[in-house]
Amino acid sequence: MTHTEEKTLDLILDNEQRGGYSSGEVVSGHISLKLSEETTVKTIKVLLKGYAQVSWMHKQSRCSEERKYLSLSKTLVGATGIQGFILDSGTHVIPFVLQLPQSPLVSSFSGKHGRVYYMVQAVLKKPFTENQCVCRELCIINHIDVNMPTLISPVSQTCKKMIGCWIFASGPISLTVNIDRQGYCNGESIPIDALIENRSSRLVLPKAVLYQKQTYMANGKTKITKQVVFSARGNVVASDFSSRWNGNALKIPPVSPSILNSDILRVEYFLSVIVEIPGAKNLRVQLPVVICTNVLGNSFDMSSHSTVGLLYPTFTLPDVAEAPPSYAEVVSEEWFEEHRTLTCQSHPDWLLDGPGFSCIRHFHVQPPPSYSEIYPNEH
Template sequence: MFGQVIKNFGINVNALNERNTVSSGDLITGHISFGLTKQTKITSITMTVTGKVHVHWSTSGGGGRKGRNRRRNFSGKVEYFNFSSIILAENSATGVASRLEPGTHVYPFTCQLPLGNFPSSFRGAHGEIVYSLTVAIHRPWHMSKTFVTELNFVHHINPNQPELWAPLSGTNSMTVCSLLCTSGALSMTVSTERKAFRPGETVKIICDIDNASSQTITPEVKLQQKQAFYTQNKVHSRMIVKTLVYKTGQPISGHTSDVHAELMVTIPSLSVPSISNCSILEVEYPIKVSLKVRACSELTVLVPIILCDASVSAPPPSYL
């Protein structure tokens, strides 16, 4: 059996940075290593690098056999690249397989990722974006044996885009009713100092509130992650919204105006960057600020921030 012949197979990719990520156009280097328990003929060792996205979800038709028959499946696939190279080949002159001796064998490899606008690696509720490196060992009269390692791909968002530095702001208002009578107007303006942030950073959320109603209200802040999945033609979709951070502010008494409140929300450090450059999978990060009003619908303002992998803590330099 193959597993009794080959031992301790490993794919080792040299890290390009402290986070061990790769990006479009990067040159990837590393080596494979394995041990053989006896002399073995190897036809070839190949390496394939792929980047692809796949989404899938189902809708239930209810219980019972009829319900199962009405169940519908939706899916979509996009392949960004798929290319192969040879790490070890048979003798080109004779066409004879290489005969490897027992012991440890190490083979270096080099490959360059193609240039392109590819989205970051991601695994979500109904889909995933995966970049992988697969090594296959081919032997005469045997099925090939494959070994896979995933690459943590990051799409670099250019931090020098002016729109990423501009403050974000949103306003909403409503009339509050109490016991079928008009109680007063409620308005709120929410702003952040900029649009782009990095995982691990803290966002200062500035709320300017006028509460002309008779009710006491409390501001609530949610940092959400919105995952959207689409079929190829975007006729069908599925959306998942997760709350990553939840905070409440101080209560605001009725008939109080010009209230200035600041709430600090720290983005989880393991959050993936925003994904907007994939046709069938998107990841967004809206900040939802709400004012809860008893016996009324809540007043809500959404502020959509962008998560990127580059630091955006200071204005970009200007050149004359």
């Protein structure tokens, strides 16, 4: 018998279209082996493996780590002797069943500097020849219950800053942000309750951003990337006015659930509400958000989330932030002229004539620099 006979090895899962598997569930399917003639076989095995890998360049060296999260093996067909046994020509269908461990697994994920992946592998071993293998990737989801007490409790934070100093101080700006809970799921919207108090003499613009933070750890070093998932803008808050957030709620697109149970790769989310202040450092409140796998008050239904689950390993976020709108898009010319007049009249004549105020007044009425001036290399 020659070694040039036609052989086809394939692996088929019983439920190819499901969104993903979780701890304790059964992975079943069959191995299909097509032979054009009699073939000597030693063993046919099925394996289920899971790994986390991270890697990036740090200066002149590479930082990398790997973790094995899963290793299951089952021999479906095996010979007792060294010589093996003979399979007839034709198609052989061999079913298999593997049960995932009950302990929590890390969710499948693909990021900029690392990934978590699982695969089912069929291995055909023949005497004195190279093994033949075929693999299928498996999506694993570690369920995070949004109904946990820590995730359904409201979250709140306040920050405040003074604009200017000495006689040129124009008053404080404060920001208070509340969200009704910390845990959310794909497709849900995060209602933002924010109060902006602007006691300064400047126009300020609120913005809300949902960030994904990827943290990679290897060789005692840490690599962090932060990317925008979704953002929304509110309306301008005038000088000496208070205003509540009047922008849109942030709707969560299909993204990977939070990964908090790996020692080399973490995926976290943060809601940032930012008050942009022309000529000064922005005011920012940042609240943690956990992306869960079930809707508030309901148990997780895998079939209803199958489309979302398939997107977990392949979803990528843009590396470059979108440029903000121009000043003219935010503030109308009529409102600008009215505000400038009111601001100038609110100061005493002796201060208006001074050189210090002329400088402040000049920058107070100027629009902020364009996006290209601040980030000239971003395209």
